[in-house]
Amino acid sequence: MSSGPDRLPLTVIGGYLGAGKTTLLNGILARPDGQRIAVLVNDFGDVDIDGRLLASAAGDVLTLANGCICCSMADGFAETLETVRGLADRIDRVVVEVSGVGEPRRVARWAHLPGFTPDGVVVLVDPLSVRERATDRYVGETVINQVAGADLVVMSRSDLADEADLTGTEAWLSTTTDATVLRAPLPTAVLLGPAPRNLSTRTDAEAEADSIEDGATTPASPSHDHVSISRHLDGPIPRSSIDTWIRARPGGVVRAKGLVRVDDRPDDRTVLQVCGSTTTVTVDGPWDGGAEAVVAIALPGTPRAALVKWLNLLG
Amino acid sequence: MHLATVNTALMEAEGITPDTAAEGVPRDASGWPLGELQEFPAMALAGAAFRSFFGRQRSDETIHLFGKSARNVGITTLTDLGSSNLLDETIVRQWTGIVDHGFPSRVVMFHGAMQNGAVSDETCAAALVELQKESTDHLRFGYVKLLLDGSIQGGTARLRWPGFHHGGPNGIWLIPPDQFADRLAPYHRAGLQVHTHANGDEAVDVLLDAVGEVQAVHPMPDHRHTVQHCQMTTPGQYQRMRALGMCANVFSNHAWFWGDQHISITVGPDRAARMNAARTALDLGVPLSMHSDSPVTPLGSLHVAWAAVNRLTSSGVTVGPDERITVGEALHAVTMGAAWQLRMEDEVGSISPRKFADLAILEADPFEVDPMELRDIPVWGTMCGGVLHPAAGVDA
Numbered sequence A: 001m002s003s004g005p006d007r008l009p010l011t012v013i014g015g016y017l018g019a020g021k022t023t024l025l026n027g028i029l030a031r032p033d034g035q036r037i038a039v040l041v042n043d044f045g046d047v048d049i050d051g052r053l054l055a056s057a058a059g060d061v062l063t064l065a066n067g068c069i070c071c072s073m074a075d076g077f078a079e080t081l082e083t084v085r086g087l088a089d090r091i092d093r094v095v096v097e098v099s100g101v102g103e104p105r106r107v108a109r110w111a112h113l114p115g116f117t118p119d120g121v122v123v124l125v126d127p128l129s130v131r132e133r134a135t136d137r138y139v140g141e142t143v144i145n146q147v148a149g150a151d152l153v154v155m156s157r158s159d160l161a162d163e164a165d166l167t168g169t170e171a172w173l174s175t176t177t178d179a180t181v182l183r184a185p186l187p188t189a190v191l192l193g194p195a196p197r198n199l200s201t202r203t204d205a206e207a208e209a210d211s212i213e214d215g216a217t218t219p220a221s222p223s224h225d226h227v228s229i230s231r232h233l234d235g236p237i238p239r240s241s242i243d244t245w246i247r248a249r250p251g252g253v254v255r256a257k258g259l260v261r262v263d264d265r266p267d268d269r270t271v272l273q274v275c276g277s278t279t280t281v282t283v284d285g286p287w288d289g290g291a292e293a294v295v296a297i298a299l300p301g302t303p304r305a306a307l308v309k310w311l312n313l314l315g
Numbered sequence B: 001m002h003l004a005t006v007n008t009a010l011m012e013a014e015g016i017t018p019d020t021a022a023e024g025v026p027r028d029a030s031g032w033p034l035g036e037l038q039e040f041p042a043m044a045l046a047g048a049a050f051r052s053f054f055g056r057q058r059s060d061e062t063i064h065l066f067g068k069s070a071r072n073v074g075i076t077t078l079t080d081l082g083s084s085n086l087l088d089e090t091i092v093r094q095w096t097g098i099v100d101h102g103f104p105s106r107v108v109m110f111h112g113a114m115q116n117g118a119v120s121d122e123t124c125a126a127a128l129v130e131l132q133k134e135s136t137d138h139l140r141f142g143y144v145k146l147l148l149d150g151s152i153q154g155g156t157a158r159l160r161w162p163g164f165h166h167g168g169p170n171g172i173w174l175i176p177p178d179q180f181a182d183r184l185a186p187y188h189r190a191g192l193q194v195h196t197h198a199n200g201d202e203a204v205d206v207l208l209d210a211v212g213e214v215q216a217v218h219p220m221p222d223h224r225h226t227v228q229h230c231q232m233t234t235p236g237q238y239q240r241m242r243a244l245g246m247c248a249n250v251f252s253n254h255a256w257f258w259g260d261q262h263i264s265i266t267v268g269p270d271r272a273a274r275m276n277a278a279r280t281a282l283d284l285g286v287p288l289s290m291h292s293d294s295p296v297t298p299l300g301s302l303h304v305a306w307a308a309v310n311r312l313t314s315s316g317v318t319v320g321p322d323e324r325i326t327v328g329e330a331l332h333a334v335t336m337g338a339a340w341q342l343r344m345e346d347e348v349g350s351i352s353p354r355k356f357a358d359l360a361i362l363e364a365d366p367f368e369v370d371p372m373e374l375r376d377i378p379v380w381g382t383m384c385g386g387v388l389h390p391a392a393g394v395d396a
């Protein structure tokens, strides 16, 4: 069985040329939160991944051939992912920056390969230009498809745009995509997903340090003003509780991840995942005996009690 | 390559089960994958088998087989149109080590500039100008390949209005249109010839605009930039290509392999009749060649010529009879036409004094047989640089 619990979360970052993908990635790399991130770059613009941000410049940014992961020459991407998988004990997650004309939703299909688990499609838009770009004769459809295929749309340049640009773009986005729309800057855990370490790879020592009791809810590390809580579970949860949980999701939740056992598949690991507008439930291999836990991250101002109540629905 | 089929043993070994969450994995009623893997991300679930399949495409043995295939179908000059990254020294050494006087065919190597990664086009162009100096009689460097759009049958070509007949969305760009001229310019300035994959008419618009732009800034006589596939190109675009000094390498085999689908599904009857418009290209004075795009369709110039002469579909329809060309024109396109587009017109492409003794040796005269039988003419083999290469199974 080549699938297993030690899967690397893979987040796809898309958006048209100049939307701010590389800038965002450099921001993530510059914020040390302890996560070791492999960045795969499929777009070589004027802004490069900043080499000074890399722990070891050799090998940590794997450059992909431009155009390669979206077109018929895509076989090379399988080899790149295999290389990354070979580094799994050195990294915590993978981020792919897709070419400015690439379709991030298509690229995300690769995240189902053994050794990986999808962790969202995040599409950046420039609030100053995206609406005009969406009417462009050549790339309008591309821009719309990128946005429509996102789980999470992030507006860059919120420092340059005025409120009218931002709200106008938000209104346009709400008719173009089901994705959750947020304004940069955002904490890494929202952009890429909760650190895997907060879930199954947590050591006993770490768990004790956080004095987490079975079934208890506890604040995880605060990330900016976003609200983050986690809960550890003990033993399989009923299948029916998952459906209830999905339906009862409170407003403001932008990310959630659960590694659980379910009563009808107690020997397997079931992954619950929320990224923006998208919720998925998958089985990614046999249960490895690690912690059973769920983490949720919500927008600033979301009542913690609502999140606690929500996570308590599981089980 | 859009599809792979795998057996139960492989699915078990690679863990392809009802839990496999990937798209493009059709299942039976109980949720078990059927063994069909659609598109690369699903095909890659076949793991080592998938990777070794593509690894073998790059092996020494494959290059030798490429040469033998050419010999078997009567081809004396092959092109590798951009699947190789010639910035990679090991790839260059692999080809220079194999393609010499013993090899059954000359080979023209295009650098796949889509694979440049973080290397700038300026740096790449300078490296290719250096590499060009390593060209030999048998192996040529100094050519560049770019790609603009996808394919018509795959629904990924960029089409002008009204788009695909099947109503699907327009295709994909592999290079952003507003960056294309910037990517072309460094090669153009370095005097390197650029062949660009452009299937759809909208992709051709972008290409022609870019060539016009780089020519205005940096006029380069006799650049011979070439449109690869050139399938939907309109008469007006051909006129512009003529004015810009460009060449057309059309994909005539499409009539046979996808003609019926083009009529009924992809672009509809009107545009299918005008696809791969070899007649129009010749009438408007655009230098013409034709290709098989092997392995997309089987290697073989006689089949390519046959397809352009007859424009027959697999179901027996003549698609666009007005775009048919004569046997003489078709044979010229796959010999001298190709030589021109590879800048080898003074060396290969015709049987002439002071050119290489490169011959396709046929068992019948293509001007004598029924044009409908052009593709069936048996091939004895080739002569390349005066050396005979009998085809497999030929009693030499």
Ligand SMILES: Nc1nc2c(ncn2[C@@H]2O[C@H](COP(=O)(O)OP(=O)(O)O)[C@@H](O)[C@H]2O)c(=O)[nH]1
Pocket: A015, A016, A017, A018, A019, A020, A021, A022, A023, A024, A043, A045, A046, A047, A100, A156, A157, A158, A159, A160, A184
């Ligand atoms: N002021 C401002 N500039 C930004 C922001 N994001 C990106 N940029 C600038 O926009 C340009 C393009 O950004 P880049 O990250 O290369 O876009 P990419 O093509 O999507 O990777 C660069 O000059 C960035 O400095 C932002 O949030 N604020």
Ligand SMILES: [Mg+2]
Pocket: A021, A022, A023, A043, A044, A045, A047, A097
């Ligand atoms: Mg970038």
Ligand SMILES: [Zn+2]
Pocket: B197, B228, B229
């Ligand atoms: Zn092509």
